[in-house]
Amino acid sequence: MTTSDETSVARLASAPVPVGSTLMQLTVFGHVGADGQETEEVVTLRTIAPRRESGTPPIARIHSACFTGDVLGSEKCDCGPQLSAALETIVQSHNGVLVYMLRQEGRGIGLANKIRAYALQAAGHDTISANLALGFPAEGRDFRIAADCLRHLGINRVRLMTNNPEKVGQLATLGIAVEDRVPLGGFRTPFNEAYLEVKDRLMGHLDALGATRPLLGHPLAAPPRGAS
Incomplete structure (x- = not known):
């Protein structure tokens, strides 16, 4: 298993960038080798001067890179629409962060x-x-680097935009308190319907109410509760 020291990342560069009409702070995190070469791992996009008056933790999205969905707009997955919806929510919240995992x-x-x-x-x-x-x-994803980046930004409590309980569980184990889960959904198309069904029913992804169903009949599915 990778140690905490091995997963710790450094800030490589940071600058304000306009996203639409909103100025946000873009930070690149990664590793610097003994030869001085930089390996870029994660990009964060953080609202500038976030509102803190309510004490509500920032809304956060940990998003794994998806060239086909994020760049090409492929409808084989729901990654592109999830990214767009998450970014819009973060901008409107005035207190949020996108953690974009370049190598996942x-x-x-x-x-x-x-x-x-x-x-x-x-x-x-x-x-x-x-x-x-x-x-x-x-x-196969490991979200330890995402947790390290959040801590670099001074964030240890979040409202996490995800349908994936694995992200919630990993962050909690890594010391990032997930105080609320904000679902992302409604992006089904004829091309991604089967893919989303497998994520929902086999991988345990959650709906808006936190419910999921087993994918009965699938060779990898667990037996229903109460079955011997």
Whole structure:
């Protein structure tokens, strides 16, 4: 397992940038090697002079890079709409942060392997079985660096925009208190319907009420509660 020292990141650069008509602070986090070479890991986008009068923690989105969804606008996933909705919410909140994980494409397997998984999905696999067929876990992301970045920004309590209980659990274990979960949804299309069903029912992703259902009949699904 990676140690805390190994996951700790440094601020590489920071500057205000306009996002639409709102000025926000963009910070690049990463590692500096012994040779002085920088490895960029995470970008954060933080509201400037956030409102603190209510004592409410900032709203946060931890978003893994998705070239196909975020850049190309592919409807095979819901990443692009989630990113847009999260950024809009953060800007409107005047107290929020986007944590963009540059090196977590394809739930941690990288872009080339993600496209290999897409090819397997075109042949009949779902998003989970495709990853497993390539020798990867269904969920390979580690959010320790995200927690380190939040602490660098002076944040240890958040309202987290996510449907993924894994993010909530990891952040809590890492000392970032998730005081509220804000769901992100409503982005279903004919192209991502099966993908979202697998995330909801097999990977345990939650709806607006925090409910989920097992994907009965799937070879990886756990038996229903009460079953022997």
